[in-house]
Amino acid sequence: MILSGSGKVRFDLGEISVEAGDVVLFHPFEAHVLRNDGNEDLDFVDVYWRDGEAALDAAAKTTAPRGPIFVFSTPPTPNGDLHLGHLSGPYFGADVYTRFLRMKGVEAYHLTGSDDYQSYVATRADADQSTPAKVARYYAHEIRATLALFDCEVHSFQPTMGDDGYGEFQAACFRRLLSSTAIDLRQSPALFDAVTGHYLYEPDVSGLCPDCGGSAGGNICEECGAPNLCHDLGAARSRQSAEAPLVGSVRRPELALDRCYDNIDRHLRASGVPLRILDLFARLRRRGNFSVPITHPSDWGLPAEGFPGQVIWVWPEMAFGFLYNIQALGRLLGRDWKAEMPGNDWQIVHFFGFDNSFYHALLYPALYAEVFSHWTPRIHYHVNEFYLLDGKKFSTSCRHAVWGKEILSPKTVDVVRLHLGLTRPEDERTDFTLDALRRTENEVFQGIWLNWLDALNQEIKQDFAGRVPDAGDWSPVDRAFFARIEIYRAAMERAYSDEGFSVRRAAAQVCDFVRDCVIYRRAQDYAAARRFYPARNRTSLALQTTAAAILAPTLAPLMPRFARTLARGIDGVSTETWPRSVQRLAPGTRFDLGPVLVFYAKSAILI
Structure with missing residues (x-):
């Protein structure tokens, strides 16, 4: 009950304005936040009571979300085909969820694509004595074929390479991001190979996670989900030579995540993320000031305008790539969905492995708030853990896998889906x-x-x-x-x-x-x-x-x-x-x- 002043109430289905004399009633478990958006005090009275029968009735109900709903499975890296570890997670989950929504009459779409500019593609190209572009094209085709064998219905599969409109949109987002107050241009520490002098990040370096102390790769720890900056890895090792890497510096734009924590917190509270992601966010906040580069020195990726020799980091690229995929789907359907003007009626659902939690649930909301100030994203998250093969993680690079094409056929796909469901x-x-x-x-x-x-x-x-x-x-x-x-x-x-x-x-x-x-x-x-x-x-x-x-x-x-x-x-x-x-x-x-x-x-x- 609003006694004086004015403000806004945000709840599951949107946001409403309130002022003195208004009364807002919520059902049990309906998340809501009252915010003062005026220059005077907002006085209100909050009344609640316990009603066990009403609470049980509300808990038992399932809601049919309003469309359009865009269900994303993490775009796979085209450095290899899909194995059962991949299929059991985001792709299976997103397919099941989208099929159910469409059976319920909801306008829902499953979207994914190939994440062509991943550094792991270049690594695979080096191993195959090929080029990253050839590797990406080949495995993108193989991935689509495996998804079809798995009876995984995809309504939009968006490659990130070879689309001029995609590159132009990413460049525009990058320019808008550079003008944000959360971006600093810094000459900051970076890691280099002691023999080749090459800049090291992602697959080129490994070491001990600065957060949990366990084994971690460059930029992310798959065990605890925490990000790292490569130079802060303990006992760092280069993939390129046996010598201990050297710490140097690079001038590049960095996102000061600590300035985005309030926006991230509001988003996480509204989205109902799993507690493990909230724990990841709490651990990140304990670090205090923390900035992540949004570009890296590389010759594989979308050029970072104004930073010769550097490319837009593929993870921020992916954040905006999701919106471009919605626009591409809209073109196919004759719908006026614009990537540069995401709609507040859009509902996005992400399916991903826990090792991608930092990017999807923490980094992306921060980027959206800086580039699209008019947009309040409505995003839900479904997270899976690692699927093991005979006690060890499935691995494309180590070839420790059962590949989809080895086992999938019209006669086996149902049993495979049933078994993956039972053991997901x-x-x-x-x-x-x-x-x-x-x-x-x-x-x-x-x-x-x-x-x-x-x-x-x-x-x-x-x-x-x-x-x-x-x-x-x-x-x-x-x-x-x-x-x-x-x-x-x-x-x-x-x-x-x-x-x-x-x-x-x-x-x-x-x-x-x-x-x-x-x-x-x-x-x-x-x-x-x-x-x-x-x-x-x-x-x-x-x-x-x-x-x-x-x-x-x-x-x-x-x-x-x-x-x-x-x-x-x-x-x-x-x-x-x-x-x-x-x-x-x-x-x-x-x-x-x-x-x-x-x-x-x-x-x-x-x-």
């Missing part, structure tokens, strides 16, 4: 093994899922000519199972929704549900009772066909190919829209799962 590294690191993947295929998908569907399909075919029977007598067990189907549907909706998004939880829930279906079926599988009490048997089969039918749409974000094949065998079932509730199949509905059972009948994981 969301809040903790998880491990992939080929033996575990084969167990998921043979013991879970083949041994439980397909065996249940096959037994159900045979009984419907033999006793009811491939048509769903009408239910008869209902026992308490039948009523409980029917309720369980709706509980499952609602649980899957929450696992796909922003409030509780978890591919791992969704995959576990569908496996638990199919096991419940098998248990329910076994409890009804008594031949004499089926003959003597046919009305009870009809109810059991009607409920099982309903359970099979609800699998198709609820699996569509997770396993789209299998879901579509399953839906084709049951009349009236669609994977295009999300079911608002469970509806029993009408008696007489065609039920023929022969095609799906034949296609997936034999084990297909061969490597």
Whole structure:
């Protein structure tokens, strides 16, 4: 209740102006901030009360976000193809999330691209005795092919090389950034190879993280997520020679992050980031004054205007590249989305690995505030940890990987997606093994899922000519199972929704549900009772066909190919829209799962 003065209230859906006499009511858990934007005191009274029932009701609801929603998976570095470590993280997560939103009728798009100007591309070109441009083009093509094999739907794939408009937009953003009060031109310490004299950063140097003391690469520590400036690494080692690197200096523009902390803090509070990112921000603030260069001496990258021999650092470039990708998508759709004028109605969702947290959640909001003062970004973040291969991190450079193309085909992609879902590294690191993947295929998908569907399909075919029977007598067990189907549907909706998004939880829930279906079926599988009490048997089969039918749409974000094949065998079932509730199949509905059972009948994981 505003007593005097005026201000603005920012909440989940935007911002409103308030003045004396206004009353603003919020639902439980609705984040909001009141800010005084006038020259006099803003007096208000804040009233709250505890209502357990209302709180539980609010916590149980899932909100359908308003579009347009731009879901970004981190643009992959085209220094190699995608392996299962890549696929399990941002690309799988963004694909599942976008598919679900579109089923809910939300205008949502999955965007990514190839991060062509990464320094790692130049490193790979040196190793291959090629050029960075050739390496980037080749692997960008391979990456797109692997995403297609993974059934990962991408609505805009934006390369950063070869587009004049992209370079012009980046140059304009760089000029605007240089005029910011948070940018200083400094002659600051930098690291150089003792033998070649080359400037060292990113893949060219490693050492001990100045924040956690663990092993770190140049500019970022993959273990704790903290940035470094290379010269502050402990026991620094150059990739180019065995001699200890030397500290020199370079004149370049730097972003004083400490001047941006208030903007970053406001953004993080509004976006609801995971606590681990808040911890990263708190650790960064403990450093006090901290500046990061926005250019680096290099011959690979977009030229930094006014700084000969230097290029725009690829991470600030990526921040503005996201906006250019939205504009490029708009051109395809006939929409007037302008990168230089991002809209306050845009909602952005980022999927990335924790090692990129500093860039996405801390650096990018700071850059946006300096370049687009009119824009209040609405960004949500979904972060995954590292996926391990036999106990060690997947690695492109070390060739420690299972590559997507080695294992993906139309017949295997659903099992791979199911297994990656069950083992996806969301809040903790998880491990992939080929033996575990084969167990998921043979013991879970083949041994439980397909065996249940096959037994159900045979009984419907033999006793009811491939048509769903009408239910008869209902026992308490039948009523409980029917309720369980709706509980499952609602649980899957929450696992796909922003409030509780978890591919791992969704995959576990569908496996638990199919096991419940098998248990329910076994409890009804008594031949004499089926003959003597046919009305009870009809109810059991009607409920099982309903359970099979609800699998198709609820699996569509997770396993789209299998879901579509399953839906084709049951009349009236669609994977295009999300079911608002469970509806029993009408008696007489065609039920023929022969095609799906034949296609997936034999084990297909061969490597």
